[in-house]
Amino acid sequence: ETGVTQSPTHLIKTRGQQVTLRCSSQSGHNTVSWYQQALGQGPQFIFQYYREEENGRGNFPPRFSGLQFPNYSSELNVNALELDDSALYLCASSLEGAVGAQYFGPGTRLLVL
């Protein structure tokens, strides 16, 4: 069984730039969720993708967008980066319709200067 993987592990960008983060879901999981975790805080739900469409969104502006591909992998795109976007971005996979655990990747640490 392959776990959730994310790339890159670390990234440094400057304010105003755009960034793309990538996630491969756990084998057999068809749903991907993205979370933002600021230092010292819990993860905050950004959005979820299922069947290549957004399936729920948290309180994040439209400059946060995503994609899901037929193989269930996913991308998170952030435009017009702001300093407050500096955080650990976590991807989690789960099985649609299932009540239960989601499985997290190791995260991508983004620093915006």
Place this chain on the structure above:
Amino acid sequence: SQKIEQNSEALNIQEGKTATLTCNYTNYSPAYLQWYRQDPGRGPVFLLLIRENEKEKRKERLKVTFDTTLKQSLFHITASQPADSATYLCALDIRGTNAGKSTFGDGTTLTVKP
């Protein structure tokens, strides 16, 4: 607004003792509650899930209780070990939603001293 609070940012206990972590919520009717462990710089790792109609769940040295009247969950680690040192997160999911849209608390950092 919905709010989840986990007790004290840090909890220090002696090896062998039982650690008890608290998760309180307001303005929320969760269908189930989950507990995760997170080590520094790593993603959260799922530990246990308890549904709204369950009072208690156990897994090895871990025990979770869920009191929907008090709007509280307790997470216990018995016979704690230094390897249990980590941040523990609780997460709620509301009725009608599938896995993956959780609301998390800010976590409690547990340190178990030898």
